[in-house]
Amino acid sequence: MSAVSADTKIRISGLHKHFTTRDGPFTAVDGVSLDVRRGEFFVIVGPSGCGKTTLLRILAGLEAPSAGKVELARDDPAQAAGSANSARPANAMVFQGESIFPWMTVWDNAAYGLKMRGAPAAEIHDVVGTWLGKTGLTRFADRYPYQLSGGMKQRVSIARAFANNPDVLLMDEPFSALDEQNRTLLQEELLRIWDEQKKTVVFITHSVDEAVTLGDRILVMTAHPGRTKALIDVPFARPRGVLELRKRPEYGELVYSIWGHLREEVQRAKAQEAEAGR
Amino acid sequence: MNPKAIDRLLNLASPVLLLLLWEGCARLGWIDTRFFPAPSAIFAKLFVLTQSGELWKNLSASLVRLGWGILLGGVPALLLGIAMGMSRLLRAIVDPLIAATYPVPKSAILPLILLIFGLGEASKIVMVALGMFYPVVINTLAGVLQIEKIYLDVGRNFGAGRWQVFRTIALPGAMPSIMAGVKLGVGLALILIAIAEMIGADSGLGFMIWNSWQVLTVETMYVGLLVIALLGFVFMLGLNELERWILPWKPDR
Numbered sequence: 001m002s003a004v005s006a007d008t009k010i011r012i013s014g015l016h017k018h019f020t021t022r023d024g025p026f027t028a029v030d031g032v033s034l035d036v037r038r039g040e041f042f043v044i045v046g047p048s049g050c051g052k053t054t055l056l057r058i059l060a061g062l063e064a065p066s067a068g069k070v071e072l073a074r075d076d077p078a079q080a081a082g083s084a085n086s087a088r089p090a091n092a093m094v095f096q097g098e099s100i101f102p103w104m105t106v107w108d109n110a111a112y113g114l115k116m117r118g119a120p121a122a123e124i125h126d127v128v129g130t131w132l133g134k135t136g137l138t139r140f141a142d143r144y145p146y147q148l149s150g151g152m153k154q155r156v157s158i159a160r161a162f163a164n165n166p167d168v169l170l171m172d173e174p175f176s177a178l179d180e181q182n183r184t185l186l187q188e189e190l191l192r193i194w195d196e197q198k199k200t201v202v203f204i205t206h207s208v209d210e211a212v213t214l215g216d217r218i219l220v221m222t223a224h225p226g227r228t229k230a231l232i233d234v235p236f237a238r239p240r241g242v243l244e245l246r247k248r249p250e251y252g253e254l255v256y257s258i259w260g261h262l263r264e265e266v267q268r269a270k271a272q273e274a275e276a277g278r
Numbered sequence: 279m280n281p282k283a284i285d286r287l288l289n290l291a292s293p294v295l296l297l298l299l300w301e302g303c304a305r306l307g308w309i310d311t312r313f314f315p316a317p318s319a320i321f322a323k324l325f326v327l328t329q330s331g332e333l334w335k336n337l338s339a340s341l342v343r344l345g346w347g348i349l350l351g352g353v354p355a356l357l358l359g360i361a362m363g364m365s366r367l368l369r370a371i372v373d374p375l376i377a378a379t380y381p382v383p384k385s386a387i388l389p390l391i392l393l394i395f396g397l398g399e400a401s402k403i404v405m406v407a408l409g410m411f412y413p414v415v416i417n418t419l420a421g422v423l424q425i426e427k428i429y430l431d432v433g434r435n436f437g438a439g440r441w442q443v444f445r446t447i448a449l450p451g452a453m454p455s456i457m458a459g460v461k462l463g464v465g466l467a468l469i470l471i472a473i474a475e476m477i478g479a480d481s482g483l484g485f486m487i488w489n490s491w492q493v494l495t496v497e498t499m500y501v502g503l504l505v506i507a508l509l510g511f512v513f514m515l516g517l518n519e520l521e522r523w524i525l526p527w528k529p530d531r
Contacts (some may be wrong), residue, residue, distance in 0.1 A: 112436055
């Protein structure tokens with residue numbers, strides 16, 4: 001953990017992940033190496049089935065790598081913004097799809113991480129109150145998930161992850177199930193929240209627009225097996241406005257050039273699907 | 279009138295109508311009142327038995343046995359079901375035992391239970407506990423196994439330990455299924471308490487029914503049946519209320 005240099009937050013080296021399936025061995029991640037910088041909004045795009053979710057699950061500690069390693073430089077607890085709590089977690093994940101507990105209120109969902117690590121009641125009260133405020137959920141604190149829209153549920157999931165104050169925030173296609181209006185709204189909110197803290201984020205999406213809107217750098221992954229195809233810098237200054245950004249010609253050009261990398265991979269993924277279907 | 283109100287009215291009207299018909303037939307001598315005493319005679323008997331304290335004595339004896347049996351059968355079943363749901367090893371060991379013993383009719387092992395536990399309270403409580411145990415353990419296990427994997431991932435990602443996963447995910451996630459099991463179990467418990475009390479008991483509703491056959495007081499027999507039916511009804515109302523209170527996160531069905 002100490003080998004990583006000062007401005008590198010996550011170092012992924014020679015990462016492989018193989019699964020054994022009914023159809024034989026399957027390589028999900030095939031030798032990915034990269035550094036994520038401290039305070040960077042890092043986005044991974046790739047065709048479906050390219051292993052990007054597997055990569056994120058390894059970063060989250062939910063899967064073990066078959067080979068290679070992931071090193072994380074922990075924040076200095078004394079310098080870490082917003083908390084003196086040394087029990088701060090290494091990461092917190094915003095999952096794809098519905099992941100908030102249906103049996104807990106919005107408040108209890110958002111407080112989950114803090115409760116699990118035994119934070120004092122006063123801290124939970126302050127932190128959860130703050131994050132529900134930032135995500136526009138204060139009025140819904142006592143509601144249960146079945147009473148919320150899809151966008152609201154994803155806000156709860158985001159509040160839950162941020163409230164846990166992790167070193168690194170991992171987001172797995174958090175907005176992919178939302179309609180476009182909600183997605184744009186939530187992208188704006190995420191950018192606003194992120195600008196306050198500049199937490200290191202690894203964000204997965206299949207949307208090139210979303211990647212360019214949110215990211216500092218974008219990793220394009222190949223179709224299965226997942227490898228690094230291209231690493232692209234996003235030059236836009238922050239704070240960014242989602243809609244203002246889309247108006248700019250550079251935005252369109254960047255989206256176009258990333259599609260250039262991606263198109264071939266999407267076609268390959270399609271061909272693989274057809275192959276597997278036969 | 280809206281269709282819901284009509285439904286409710288019919289729900290009330292059909293049993294009342296049946297009772298009236300029964301009463302009429304009994305008074306006109308169309309049915310043999312030695313077997314089918316008029317409802318008015320049954321209610322009169324109910325009043326007499328209430329006054330004499332006999333009904334309370336038998337009812338409370340049954341309720342105490344039911345209470346202990348439901349507790350002693352239900353709580354271990356709940357814990358075992360969740361433990362099995364969380365541990366593949368335990369599941370592999372216990373699953374075949376449950377599968378093999380579950381289909382044996384509980385009433386068929388009453389003689390064995392009497393042999394082991396004697397004629398006292400214990401044998402009745404064990405019968406109730408057996409009735410409660412199986413539906414609760416089976417439903418609890420099924421409830422834990424059908425919890426979406428993503429919730430367990432969330433638990434791990436947010437640092438929940440084994441006990442915390444049990445308390446915050448497995449138990450609440452399985453609760454709808456557990457409640458269904460409890461309802462089934464309580465129904466079975468009522469059936470089994472009546473059977474258990476008919477043999478080698480000197481109190482309880484089952485005893486009251488059996489005894490009234492032996493001494494041929496048919497009205498008392500009907501009072502016993504009526505009270506057991508009412509008991510079942512009240513238990514279900516109570517459990518539905520409990521369910522609403524335990525599962526506020528389930529949309530109203």
